[in-house]
Amino acid sequence: MAVTKYPLIIFTIAYLTRTAFTFPSSLQEDPAVTKLRTYLRFRSAHPDPDSGYEQAIPWLEQYAEELGLEFNFLDLDEPNRFAVWMTWRGSDPSLKSVLLNSHMDVVAAEPDKWEYHPFEAYKDAEGNIFGRGASDMKSATIAELEAIRKLKTSGFQPLRTIHLTVMPDEELGGVRGMIPFVKTDEFKNLNVGINIDEGFPIDSENMVHITYAEKSIWQFNITARGAAGHASTLPEYTAGQRLQVVIDKLLAYRESELQKLQNPDVTVDQLTSLNLVRLGGGIGDNTIPNEVWASFDMRIWLLPNWNFTDVENMILNITEEARLGSTPNEVTLNFILKSMEAGRTTPDDSNVWWTVVQDSCREMNITCPPNVLSAATDGRYVRSMDIPVFGICPFPNTPNTAHQDNEFINEANFLKGIERYATLIQKLAVLPGNLYP
Ligand SMILES: *[C@@H]1O[C@H](CO)[C@@H](O)[C@H](O)[C@H]1NC(C)=O
Ligand SMILES: *[C@@H]1O[C@H](CO)[C@@H](O)[C@H](O)[C@H]1NC(C)=O
Ligand SMILES: *[C@@H]1O[C@H](CO)[C@@H](O)[C@H](O)[C@H]1NC(C)=O
Ligand SMILES: *[C@@H]1O[C@H](CO)[C@@H](O)[C@H](O)[C@H]1NC(C)=O
Ligand SMILES: [Zn+2]
Numbered sequence: 001m002a003v004t005k006y007p008l009i010i011f012t013i014a015y016l017t018r019t020a021f022t023f024p025s026s027l028q029e030d031p032a033v034t035k036l037r038t039y040l041r042f043r044s045a046h047p048d049p050d051s052g053y054e055q056a057i058p059w060l061e062q063y064a065e066e067l068g069l070e071f072n073f074l075d076l077d078e079p080n081r082f083a084v085w086m087t088w089r090g091s092d093p094s095l096k097s098v099l100l101n102s103h104m105d106v107v108a109a110e111p112d113k114w115e116y117h118p119f120e121a122y123k124d125a126e127g128n129i130f131g132r133g134a135s136d137m138k139s140a141t142i143a144e145l146e147a148i149r150k151l152k153t154s155g156f157q158p159l160r161t162i163h164l165t166v167m168p169d170e171e172l173g174g175v176r177g178m179i180p181f182v183k184t185d186e187f188k189n190l191n192v193g194i195n196i197d198e199g200f201p202i203d204s205e206n207m208v209h210i211t212y213a214e215k216s217i218w219q220f221n222i223t224a225r226g227a228a229g230h231a232s233t234l235p236e237y238t239a240g241q242r243l244q245v246v247i248d249k250l251l252a253y254r255e256s257e258l259q260k261l262q263n264p265d266v267t268v269d270q271l272t273s274l275n276l277v278r279l280g281g282g283i284g285d286n287t288i289p290n291e292v293w294a295s296f297d298m299r300i301w302l303l304p305n306w307n308f309t310d311v312e313n314m315i316l317n318i319t320e321e322a323r324l325g326s327t328p329n330e331v332t333l334n335f336i337l338k339s340m341e342a343g344r345t346t347p348d349d350s351n352v353w354w355t356v357v358q359d360s361c362r363e364m365n366i367t368c369p370p371n372v373l374s375a376a377t378d379g380r381y382v383r384s385m386d387i388p389v390f391g392i393c394p395f396p397n398t399p400n401t402a403h404q405d406n407e408f409i410n411e412a413n414f415l416k417g418i419e420r421y422a423t424l425i426q427k428l429a430v431l432p433g434n435l436y437p
Helices: 005-022 024-028 031-040 050-067 140-151 185-190 239-262 309-322 352-363 377-382 411-429
Strands: 070-075 082-088 098-103 128-129 162-166 194-199 210-214 216-225 273-281 289-298 331-338 370-373 388-393 408-409
Touching: 031 050, 031 082, 031 128, 031 411, 070 140, 070 388, 082 140, 082 185, 098 140, 098 377, 098 411, 128 411, 140 162, 140 388, 140 411, 185 194, 194 377, 210 377, 210 411, 216 309, 239 273, 239 289, 239 309, 239 331, 289 309, 309 331, 309 408, 352 411, 377 388, 408 411
Parallel strands: 098 162, 098 194, 194 388, 210 370
Antiparallel strands: 070 082, 082 162, 128 408, 210 388, 216 289, 216 331, 273 289
16 A cells, blocks of 8 residues: 555654644553554555565664664565564573564454544543554563563563564465574574463463464355356256255354354364355346355364365365265366464473463463464464474553454453563573473
8 A cells, every 4th residue: 555645644643633632641551552552553464565674674773772672674675575683682692592472463454444543642531542553463562572581671681582583474374474584594593492472362361371282274256157047047066065065064053063162071173163154156137057166264173083185174074065966077176275284282291381471460360361373473484494383472451453454452451461480481581491401
């Protein structure tokens, strides 16, 4: 989206007007909140995030300088591919480091659907700050940096080195950032022992989910063909009847997953989701089409007795069964996306990093159950390097508004999240011992 100077001036005026006349108290707002609001105004939004990156990168560099952190920018050779990270050296740099990973890009926002402009970072009387990235996940980057400021101010010295990566294109799958970055010597030299990555917020005062794996996303399109003709006729097998078999059987599978919730020990994150997402075909209201199609999105959670071969066979069998009395290839399957699982980080006491996370939660009086993320994040690429990754979003009482219109975070909850990050980072950074020689 091209940004002309003119609307920018309007925003600036609107922003100043509101700040000056509606909420004079915001002049005394916590400097951490001011940092967040400044960061939210950089338009690092897809499909055109570059102008936002150009503003964000030097700003982060200055932020690092202010906090006394080393700042690194790595150009990943091809145009617009890069990694940014900051470093706080530990007193024993030979130990595996703590990596805090976040991303500077945000998904697109349509201003006319928002109550306040998505790049204005407007704060209402309740302290709710509206902006694209308020939840996913500019708030996390700033809260981590402010937690580091707190720790530094308190005189804390980490034993392990702490790195903070801020990656470019998590929302598009990491092609410009994490995918190439994990393959570099620079990444290897970060010597990462544990990665704290993106989690998801929940509207709870005293619970935070710790994600230890991600579901695998499969998207596929099934096209059915059959006898075409005048809509007044009744040919034996039409494309519609064949597609009906596909839809019925896949949605029956969906229903069987849903039924598992009857068991109180089963939670939604342990289910495979499947949804019909698009339908198409047909050329007119009085014509039986010779082709119709449906596409599906599936988030797979493998079970001990259910692997990817089984999933694929299920889909292939359904495709086969829909070939009602016809020659082959009347029903065809095409994968749009087929991601395989990038491993699981052990969420129990056999993993020392898990015990540290749980210790921090106890200290903060919150419960931190393990959970599986239904979306894909950059954490999967780090996990695929055999590095443990936990996804954590520490902000209390925060409904998940990621990717939604009017995405927001409340400033009081944002500030509490800083305290929680400080507790967690401190505990991770003083864990002694060479854990993974
Ligand atoms: C599904 O396949 C049909 C042709 O077989 C194509 O016309 C349609 O665009 C595809 N839909 C998606 C979502 O890929
Ligand atoms: C998947 O499980 C089946 C048995 O259900 C087994 O025969 C097959 O080898 C497994 N495939 C993989 C890739 O593990
Ligand atoms: C697919 O069909 C084959 C042959 O009919 C059957 O043996 C197999 O169990 C089916 N697999 C699934 C996952 O339904
Ligand atoms: C946790 O609870 C204990 C005992 O109720 C209390 O002393 C402590 O201040 C609480 N800590 C936090 C971070 O709320
Ligand atoms: Zn995110």
